[in-house]
Amino acid sequence: MTAEEAVLATAEAIANGRETAPGQKQYVSFTAGAEQYAVDIMSVREIKGWTEVTSLPNQPEHVRGVLNLRGAVLPIIDLQCRLGGGLTETTQRHVIVIVAIEDRQVGLLVDAVSDILDVSDDKIQPVPETNSREDARVFSGFLTDEDQMVAMLDLERLLSAEILDQSQSEDTPVQ
Amino acid sequence: MNELEQFKQTFFEECDELLQRFEEVAVTLVAGANDAEVLDDIFRTVHSIKAGAGAFKFQRLATYCHEFENYMDLVRGGKLQLVEGDPDLVVQAGDILQDLVNAARVGVEAEAALEDDILEILRNKTGAPQSQGGSDDTAEVSAVTTSGFSIKFRPHRAMYETANEPQLLLHALASLGEMTVSTDLQALPDLIKLDPLEGYLAWSIELRGEGIAEDSVREVFEFVDGDCDLEISALDAGVDEADSAPVESQAAEIEPAIVPGNAPAADAKTVAAATQSTSIRVDLERIDRLVDMVGELVIAQAMALDSLSELVDIRHVNQLQALEDLTMRTRQLQEGVMAVRMQPLKALFSRFPRVVRDLSKKLEKNVRLELEGEATEVDKTIIEELSDPLTHMIRNCMDHGLETPVERTESGKPEQGVVKLSAEHRNGRILIRVADDGRGLSLTKVRQKAIDNGLIDESAELSKEEIEALIFMPGFSTASEISDVSGRGVGMDVVRRNIQKLGGRVTVESDEGKGSTFTLALPLTLAVLDGMLISVAGERFVVPLSTIVETVCPDPSAIRQLPDGGSVMSIRGETIRLIDVCGAMSIDRSGQPEPLRKLAVIVETEFGRRIGLVVDELLGQQQVVIKSLEANYRNIPGVAGTAILGDGRVRLILDIDGLSSMDVPRHDAGLQTKSPSDTNRVASGGQSV
Amino acid sequence: MSKRVLAVDDSKTMRDMVAFTLKREGFDVVEAEDGVAAIEASTTGDYDLVISDVNMPRMDGITLVGKLRENPKFRATPILILTTEADQSKKAAGKAAGATGWIVKPFDPDQLVNVVRRVCR
Structure with a gap:
């Protein structure tokens, strides 16, 4: 799906949102690296094509920089990099999924938007406890769709480190 | 609801x-x-x-x-x-x-x-009763009769003079129960003798219904009590019976014969509503939205200008003229909208007489507060944010600055100390001063304390200004010695940080034995900033114009590398620290040619200390709309905020004070920084304080 | 045509509440922030009812009532004063000055409408 198609599909899906069957939710799925991810469509505000961002000094590598979205300055997170992969080699075909969380807006850099999924809650498998990696907590569950495995992103956890947790921003000077 | x-x-x-x-x-x-x-x-x-x-x-x-x-x-x-x-x-x-x-x-x-x-x-x-009586709003429930009331009602002239209307009272009565009314016309004189202002009519009323309270009946006549003859009696059982027999009461057509004064009645022509007050209350959110929109307009306008700049051609002189006109008006509009948010400082200053009064009692010091420039206008948000820092500074002056009356007398000063709070506009900024005529800062004591608290090295050679500035350092005033008065657990470093957050600076000037003056320099508004656009390795940044002292093109011989990787330069006999913007902003210069000769933008920190920012190029002045980085992300050391420029791109506004105090790079466990070595090298140089 | 009410109170809260309550009942409400403003309003407009607070800067409500009554235009206009609690002296003073009646604050909307209906057609 191109960014434009994705926008249309998302808009349509949001417009039709009420028609979802009870117990079902809609998700926007996308690819980053070789993996499939999905977020609740209600948290998606906008999807736009990749444009050059303004980088920020001394930030974690996955914070690609900031972008002007109609007057608001949003951070752009490289999803693949955030999840332990390398930096995304951006092209014009890459896509930024803008999500809202706790009155903040953040852009997720992904390879492409794949689909709008209607998913009933019981189809989502919990994350196995055995996984000791801290990063696993950024997933709220997995959806096995045909022979694909889609990881459902827990945006709060995904973004907590830089975006939501303001305690870190108080830079207490070091003696 | x-x-x-x-x-x-x-x-x-x-x-x-x-x-x-x-x-x-x-x-x-x-x-x-x-x-x-x-x-x-x-x-x-x-x-x-x-x-x-x-x-x-x-x-x-x-x-x-x-x-x-x-x-x-x-x-x-x-x-x-x-x-x-x-x-x-x-x-x-x-x-x-x-x-x-x-x-x-x-x-x-x-x-x-x-x-x-x-x-x-x-x-x-x-002399009120001590009992916690509460408000006496408990209307006693009056006796309830089962059948109703008989009412005799004869209005006096006075009743009409207060514009009470019998008809309306009767209507009100009718709402209580079933009513029969007879009008007594006996007192009505011949028409020729009739005084239109007099009351001649009387009414006999029977009001029937279950559970009508006498109080509700009396309430109807509440306003005319004393201006009429009024008899209210309960219909007893006997009357009740009598009532079942036909009585010669007819449902009277109530038509109060006389309307006194012949009022130019109801159909008033709509006249323009008079006397609206000259000010209105507007939700701050609405103003902010307006400010935002105008901000967008300024950006859009700048973008338009940018993209049309190639039109510079004699054929388009009219269009360019129009564009210039638009630019000017946009700017005016912006100023106008900003002005809406401006408020006089009076609202803030007026709190302090109280603070001073209370505190002088507590400290047993005799203090007079002088206020000046209360009419000076500042952005509302700034006013709000200033309350705490100013309160703290005034407390500080009174607690530490001013001496006790005895000490003052001994040193030949008037017993009454003076704290002066003043404000003025200067160069597009607002200056607020808190001055006292107390003991001033003791340079030796401040210095010693800074050494004791590990803020400076014993061997550090500091100018008077630098020593004075030490009081703003975090860790200068330790929690144990913060007194109850100026305390609340904050020191001057917090004041400084709060002021910095507003894009302002605080400095102190002191004359030992004569007093101290703290000066806050603040932007008039938080929304726009006059900036200098600079470029470093192809990246652009905004430097607040107000911090820039001058720009020099240093001769390589005037620059000395320090062993720790930092560098200093000498300018007119003064040695200042250089900060490489490229390093501090962790820009990758690979692939970007080094300019033949770099520029040093000399800026002044809030301490009044100068540092040189090493940049490649100056691109010109520009007014920018400030966008907070915190709104969707977080603060970054060395960055004061962001601005959206004419090309739609976000640019970082450099935080001069932040840059100058980035003495130790932050090592956040788990966060990979792009090039920690760069910052390390830049930041550690020459920082003595 | 709806009746016009002049609501006089230095408290915007009170004016708002009076205005809101009466507008809901179909009245037109013009507001004035004290006696002086009310006098000004009275010279330029006609009203079917005046409701005025007592304690106000520049000109209090009692004085206002007296002044309005001196004006032939307002001789038969009902004027209600807003008093607090059962302050008999204020009520009496208001009456003496020519007030039609009073509304005891804190009023509730029903009470206000009730009283207004009692003095205004």
Whole structure:
């Protein structure tokens, strides 16, 4: 799906949102690296094509920089990099999924938007406890769709480190 | 209910205004005779809050206001004189009033028994009963009759003179039960003798119905009591029976024959509503939205200008003229909108007489506060944010700056110390000064303390300004010695940080033995900034114009590398530290040619210390709309905010003070920084403080 | 044509509440923030009812009532004063000055409408 198609599909899906069957939710799925991810469509505000961002000094590598979205300055997170992969080699075909969380807006850099999924809650498998990696907590569950495995992103956890947790921003000077 | 909430909001806004006025005038109270207007003001504040509190059922607040109001009423009526201690009592009562209002506002119960002591004192003074009587709003339930009332009603002339209308009263009665009325026309004279202002008619009324309270009947005639003959008697059983027989009462057509005064009645022509007050209350959010939109307009306008700049050609002179016109008007519009947010500092300054008064008692110092420039206007947000820092600074002056009366007398100063709070506009910034004529900073003591607290090295050679600036360093005042007075656990470093957050700077100038002056320099508004656009390795940044002293192109021989990787340069005999923007902003210069000769933009930090920013190129001045980085992300050291430029791109605004104090790079565990070595090298150089 | 009410109170909260309550009942409401403003309003407009607070800066409600009554235009216009609690002296003073009646604050909307209906057609 191109960014434009994705926008249309998302808009349509949001417009039709009420028609979802009870117990079902809609998700926007996308690819980053070789993996499939999905977020609740209600948290998606906008999807736009990749444009050059303004980088920020001394930030974690996955914070690609900031972008002007109609007057608001949003951070752009490289999803693949955030999840332990390398930096995304951006092209014009890459896509930024803008999500809202706790009155903040953040852009997720992904390879492409794949689909709008209607998913009933019981189809989502919990994350196995055995996984000791801290990063696993950024997933709220997995959806096995045909022979694909889609990881459902827990945006709060995904973004907590830089975006939501303001305690870190108080830079207490070091003696 | 939505409206109710809205009224509540209006009410609380009004409370704020009233209480602020209260504060202003209450401190001027003295024992003995007082200005009637002041007493009236105070009375009215309490009175108005009481009315609202009653309407919104803030019972505790209403009860409190009631007692307070009674007291003030006696005082303003001259029935009670203010004696020694009473002015403080009023001020204190005002504080509690504020607390109760605050509690009501957030919907919590105020501290238990908060107002009890003061209520008891007030009641003692007014001679009101000590019992917690509550408000006497309990209407007694009157006897209820089963059958109804017989009413005889004969209005006097006076009743008509107050524009009471028998017909309406009868209508009101009719709403209570079933009514039969007969009109008594006996007193009506011949037409020729009829005085249109006199009342001639009388009515006999029988009102029947289950459970009509006599009080509700009396209530109908409440306003005309004394202006009419009125007999109300219960219909007893006997009458009840009699009633079943046909009585010669007819459902009278009530047509009050005489309308006194012949009023130019109802069909008033709509005349333009008169006397609207000259100010309106606007939700701050709406103004902010407007400010935002104008900000967008400025950006869009700049973008348009940018993209049309290639039109510079004689053929398009008219278009360019039009564009220039648009630019100018956009700027005017922006200024106009900004002006809406501007408020005089008076609202803020007026709190301090109170602070000084209370504190001088506590410290047993004799202090006079002088205010100047209260009319100076500043952005509302800034005013709000200034309250705490200024309070702290004033407390600090009084606690540490001013000497005790004995010490002052000994050193030949007048016993009364002076704290002066002043404000003025200068160069598009606002300067606020807090000055005292106290002991000033002792350079040796400050220096020693900084050494003791590990802030500077014993061998550090510091100028007077640098030593003075030490008091703003985090860790200078340690928690243990922060007194109860200037304390609350904050030191001047917090003041500095708060001011910095507003894009301002705070400096101190002191003359040992003569006093100190703290100066806050603040932007007039938080929304726009005059910036200098610079470029480094292809990246662009904005440097706040107000920090720039000059730009030089240093001769390589004037630059010395320091062993730790930093560098300094000498300019007119002064050695200043250089900060490589490229390194500090962790820009990857690979693939970007080094410029033949770099520029040093000399900027002044809030300490008044100068540093040189090493950049490739200056691109020109530009007014930018400031966008917070924190709104969607977080603060970054060395970055004051962001701006959206004409090309739509976000640019970082450099934080000069942040850059100069990035002495140790942050090592956040788990966060990979792109090039920590760069920052390390840049930041550690030459930082002695 | 709806009736016009002049609501006089230095408290915006009170004015708002009076205005809101009466507008809902179909009245037109013009607001004035004190006696002086009300006098100004009275010279330029006609009203079917005046509701005024007592304690106000510049000109209090009692004085206002007296002044309005002196004006032939307002001789037969009902004027209600807003008093707090059962302050008999204010009621009496208001009556003496020519007030038609009073509304005891804190009023509730029903009470206000009731009283207004009692004095205004």
